[in-house]
Amino acid sequence: MKNVTFRQLRTFVEVARHLSFARAAEILHLTPPAVTMQIKELETAIDLPLFDRQGRRISLTTAGEYFLVYAKRMLATLKDADNAMSRFRRLETGLLTIGMVSTAKYFVPRLLARFRQEHPGIDVKLEVGNREQLVALLHNGEVDLAIMGRPPKEMATRTEPFAAHPLVFVAPPGHPIMKIGHPPLSALEPYPLIVREQASGTRAALERFYQEQRQDMHINMEMPSNETIKQAVMAGMGLSFLSLHTLNLELELGLLELVLVEGSPVMRTWNVVHLQAKMLSPPAEALRYFILEEGETFLAAQDRRWLQPNATPAPDPSGPV
Secondary structure, eight states: OOOHHHHHHHHHHHHHHTTOOHHHHHHHHHOOHHHHHHHHHHHHHHHHHEEEEEEEEEOOOOOHHHHHHHHHHHHHHHOOOOHHHHHHHHHOOOEEEEEEGGGGGGHHHHHHHHHHHHOOEEEEEEEEEEEEHHHHHTTOOOEEEEEEOOOOSOOOOOEEEEEEEEEEEOTTTTOOOGSSSSSSGGGGSSSOEEEEEEHHHHHHHHHHHHHTTTTOOOOOOEEEHHHHHHHHHTTTTTTEEGGGOOHHHHTTTOEEEEETTTOSEEEEEEEEEEEEEEEHHHHHHHHHHHHHHHHHHHHHHHOOOOOOOOTOOOOOTTTTO
């Protein structure tokens, strides 16, 4: 183990992430033979095979799966050390890795574009997934900052709210439910309900809303993608419950309509999150400050456009989702 290099660890993690030597070579700007050599040298150093090779297909061995956990930790520690040294140099250059739940991808890139106008020396890499996947990225130290709703309780994080997050019911234009101005939640029962998967924050918010309203939720379809759900609703397959921040284009074009159910919109909060034990680099601190300063104004302008003044937000006694 004493001859293992960080270059070998980086190469191993990329091959393990994509299960492809060619893809890892492309990402690392190396040739495929160079990647193969790095992996062979690593396997020789630890005296164990890390990958099963069957033709062009590869998979991690049991030893490889265990070693991947430690490799990620070592690389995360190295990055923390680099961030600490950057504080002394006060550099605002380098690469930031930002994690976000899939719902946030509808506005975070535009915020980042504005950020990079002020900080052109900082490059940003985005990691997108559902809440469960994002929590794993945070835990492994693979992201500098995370944009999410419900912060993780299973680890020590610094969580700072920066904007309101309305969640709303939607229907296709001309749906019968639209004839009722502010329907009670019970009025939705005759119609199919299309929802996000269990691991998403949107699904958790919907389930909590039904509990607060003392209504039983009858799910007809479950889908892991906001885009797929929107297409299904537009096709007349049912109603759904989504973040308002995913709907700007469809509302603009008249492809979807808001169903102003009594007690909605359900108001939650967007948060910027990082591990308490993680020392942020100057670029990460700059982005954190930018999001806290600019995020609310940026999103509030969109919210005001679509939410009627007389829509009454639901209380959220248990905190952000």
